[in-house]
Amino acid sequence: MLNLKNEKIPRATIGRLSLYVQQLEILEQQGEKVISSEKLAKICGVNPSQIRKDLAYFGEFGVRGVGYYIYELKQAIKKSLGLDRIWKVVLVGVGNLGRALLRHNVLIKRGFIVVGAFDCDPFKIGEEIAGLEVMCSSNLPQKIKELDAEIGIITTPQERAQRAANYLIKGGIKGIVNFAPARITVPSHIVVEYVDFINHLFSTAFQISLNQAKGMYS
Amino acid sequence: MLNLKNEKIPRATIGRLSLYVQQLEILEQQGEKVISSEKLAKICGVNPSQIRKDLAYFGEFGVRGVGYYIYELKQAIKKSLGLDRIWKVVLVGVGNLGRALLRHNVLIKRGFIVVGAFDCDPFKIGEEIAGLEVMCSSNLPQKIKELDAEIGIITTPQERAQRAANYLIKGGIKGIVNFAPARITVPSHIVVEYVDFINHLFSTAFQISLNQAKGMYS
DNA sequence: CAGTGTGAATATCTTCACAGCA
């Protein structure tokens, strides 16, 4: 159950909370118990007030004069984001990227369990990857209900992304994370997030070009 | 060579330009020649003025009363971003994700050629993936120079990200795209971009939880 | 007294609205 003040939360805040959770987990592993917004800010590369503001959307988790108890803060953030439970996910498109995600333990580590893998290529159907048998995409609508999945990950090529989305929608999916370089159209009650890592390469290349133009490497 | 007005470009603009390029390429494949900011906006899911403003940072590419010539616009954006050439990239960390990126043709399609793959695991060194022989990470500093790479992609586990970064820095890398869930410290003249797709899953889960709290599915 | 929580100030980003050009 979400517990939040009835302000709306900036998109950017959500992205950072994810970062905080990850860094808090690392600190926890290192045996740290308490951290100040200033130190956490340094680790995350953001401004300390930013952190305090971000957290304030959800409640008061800190102790004045002390800081934040790491374990409690992590739990509080996860609860605030609705991450205090397992989310069932189906993945559509078992290419290189899809396989990597299926085998990547980061999903399960963060509470996302892939309960079904789908592809439309007959050569891939039946193959077993990371303990899952690849199923035919056209079974998606029915399987989503059977498997009780709420989130769909699309890792198809660009031209098949919309079709994958259509299957997911028909199955009653609640949210889609789209790794394909294509916009998709969905009913407004379905959440869509786009993951586009090429733009980070573009951005890096651009910034390097800027530095070069400034004569930084000459 | 970059050609831009000497304003500074919003970060968010760069991210969208990447999106425009991809959509323009799709339109081009579909045989379209001209497009208005309004139509492109609809395709990209943004506001038309946004597109015009984004483009205005780099010059005047449109024709009033007509729109934008797709091919010319795409070229102009790529040139503006410094993407009118091939960028040589090295990849460090040949796990599931690293392999997927090496085999993923999207990199080369966008002008990024991986010229070297590195790992510190003796079992992986020597293995051939996508035509590249995996080399020992400790050779990075020397190899980066030999191969003339400018961008490093880090796909190691979290705890080895900083070491990978150190090797890259020693080799004189100009930019780093870090897929590992860890912040890294680098000298200020080196560009760093973080790719964190877990945050999109977090964000999706959170928004679904919000919808549920609003009783949207009840 | 160290460090949170927060209103107020600033900076940044987005959208509007319309002048101006093909």
Add this chain to the structure above:
DNA sequence: TGCTGTGAAGATATTCACACTG
């Protein structure tokens, strides 16, 4: 006439600065 390019307005996001508290 239709659509771009752009200043001005509006909306968001970030940072500052300090009152407040354990």
